Amino acid sequence: MRRLRSGLAAVVAAVTLALAGCAGLPTSGSVQPGLPADADAGSPDFALLPDSPQPGASPQEIVDGFVRAGTGPGPDGSWAVAKEYLTPAEARRWDPTANVTIDEPGLRGFSSSAEDQVSVTTTPVATIDEIGAYSPSVEGPTTLPFQLAKQSDGEWRISKAPDGLLLDTSQFSNVFHRYALMYFDPTWQFLVPDVRWFPATNAPTYIADALVNGPPAPWLAASVATAFPEDVSASPSVPVDSGVAQVELSTAAIQLGTDTLSRMQAQLAESLQTASGVSDVQMAAGTTPLEVEPAPVRSTRVSNQAAVLTQDGFGFLTGNQLQPIPGLTPAMTQVDPVSIQLSPDRDFAAARLDGGAVARVSADDGLVVYDQRPGLIDPTVDPSGYTWSVPGDAPSQLTAFAPGHDPIHIAEAWPEATQVSAMSLSRDGTRLAAVVTSGGRPSVWVSGVVRDTKGVPSALGEPLLLQLLSGSGIAVSWLDDSTIAVLASAGDDAEVVDLTVGGPSATTPAPAGAAQLAGINNGNMRVKGVSGELYSKRGSTWPQTAVGIFVLATQQGSPR
Structure with missing residues (x-):
């Protein structure tokens, strides 16, 4: 696996306080909470340089200073000040970006x-691996050993240090930021984010x-x-001139077809625009500019209006009025659903019926009952027209249904899970989020969906693992392409856990009696109470926006 590579362009990173230059992976203990969901906020308007070693410093002071110097990558990203605490040989060997261990402030020994x-002892809350991928820590305290040697001038220096950095949560958000590498789904319709730090x-x-x-x-x-x-490879330097990132590719790129180049441009443009100061991308094959438009991609945004079932029927709620959905609104009068998920084109909906069966409801086919196994949970649909269904106490029996096709048994569904209480496919169809029970404890997992180029899942x-839950899961919904929300019980109350796929989490209380959850766009969401109240999340509050809601539907996109 590739290690993070220090760049050559000069942009001073914002750094403050104490930081560490070592990391190891823990081996035991309980799950620790991750960072707040907004921990990747932009850089502050100042930057402080860490202190160099002081004359006469003791071995412990040298290690402590080295740890603190991890907050300063410097203009060239080489962690030059941290390397001053190392012997010359160790400074050449030590890799600061091999991994990152993240802990809470003030808890190191x-x-x-x-x-x-x-030795430095700490309890990690999360780790970043060699490719920049984030994982919440499921282990306990870890001890990081340092070997020191006295130099010819009588000063102590570190002769052996663990690779990587040790940062507390506040330091980490200053030095590392969240970015999304964009890939395509197998049908080349959607861009899919792979979150890295x-x-x-x-x-x-x-x-x-x-990328x-x-x-x-x-x-x-x-x-x-x-x-x-x-x-095709990329140059180890990407200068940015007037907001345009200059990406030099190997000369093999000049032989590629227009479709391939357009897709490459789309991936690079969307990935690099997550970096501050980048608004466009210019590709080149060696010194030859590659002038090409980015390939078009399908949006995964949904309507900001709530899709609901009331005594007046099914449709989008506009004020106190119900806006019908062509074809689906009359078709929904044939069923008595307890859950509804709209397909991306709104040409059909997957529903769990009052009797427990899972069905497809559409204007063309009317009602088609797909699954009557006992104990089914709420179904989910994908952009290829499949409805996914599973019994809650038989996770390995996950099945995808589509009109005119035999049911598809989805292999390798949640190994080691004994129960699944909620699931939802991402709107691009590439990932399945679920609340499962494994080892006797409810957890939030996300899995990649394996498909062929026609979108058929297998x-x-x-x-x-995204999070261990303190209570049982009630519902899960995608808020956008890289964040999901889980509605979970918290004793007699309910809470919403907001999770970045490949990032930290945040937990907030949910309205009393919350029973259904629907993501909207840009991290926004709604919940429905058991008595039909509808709430929309605004910051940390949940103002009530409607009453008389029988079912709050989730949406998987918007028509093209």
């Missing part, structure tokens, strides 16, 4: 077993290197496609 040996210094270089020269995250790799051929990839 130092100990010495000998004058030339110092890179140093803010020289972010365009990190992004282009990871062009590296692979997707392992859990997602079998579910996405890239337009970049293996024989399997799930290895699940990625």
Whole structure:
């Protein structure tokens, strides 16, 4: 796997306070909460340089200073001040971007077993691996050992340090920011984000290197496609001139067809625009500019209006009026649903009926009952027209249904899970989020969906743990392409856990009696109470916006 590569362009990273230059992966203990959902806010307007080693510093002071110096990548991203604490040989060997361990401020301990040996003990809340992928920590305290040696001038320096950085949560959000590498779904209709965390210094270089020269995250790799051929690589420097990122590719790119180049341009443009100061991308094959428009992609935005079932029927709620959905509104009078999910083109809906069966409701086919197995949970639909259904106590029996096709058993569905209480496909169809029970505890997992180039699903990839829940899951919904929300019980109350796929989480109380959840756009959401109240989340509050709601439907996109 590729390591993060320090860039060559000069953009001073914002850094403050104490930081560390070592990281190891923990091996035991309970899950720790991650960072707040907005922890990747932009850089502050100032930058402080860490202190260099002081004359006469003790071994522990040298290690402490080295840890603190991890907050300063410097203009060239080389962590030059941190390397001053190392012997010359170790400074050449030490890799600051091999990984990052993130902990809470003020909870580190130092100990010495000998004058030339110092250890740092901490409890991580999350880790960043060598490709920039984020994982919440499911382990307990970890100890990081340092070996020191006295130099010819009598000063102590570190002769052996763990690779990587140790940052507390506030420091991490200053030094590292969240970026999205964009890949295509297998049908080349949608762009799919693969969230990574890179140093803010020289972010365009990190992004282009990871997208062009590296692979997707392992859990997602079998579910996405890239337009970049293996024989095309990117230069190790991406300068930005007047907002235009200059990406130099190997000369093999000049032989590629227009469709491939257009898709490459789309991937690069959308990926690099997540970096501050980048508004456009210019590709070149060596010194030859590649003038091409980005390939068109399908949007995953949904209507901001709530799709609901009331005593007046089914449709979009506009004020106190119900706006019918052509074809679906009359078709919905044939059923008594307890859950509804609209397909992207709104030509059909998947519903769980009052009797427990899962059905497809459409204007063309009317009512088609797909699944009558006992204990079914709310179904979900994908852009290829499949309705996904599973019994809650039999996770391995996940099945996809489509008109005119035999049911498809989805292989490798949630291994080791004993129960699934909620699930929802991303609107691009590449990922399936679910609340499962594994090892006796409810968890939020996301899995890549394996499909062929026609969009036919066949399997799930290895699940990625997003969060362990303190209570049982009630519902899960995508808020946008990279964030989901989980409605969960919290004793006698309910809470909403807001999760970045590949990032931190935040938990807020939900309205009393919350029973259904629907994501909208840009992280916004609604919930329905058990008595029919409709609430929309605004900041940390939930103002009531309607009453008399029988079912709050979720949406999987908008018509093309």
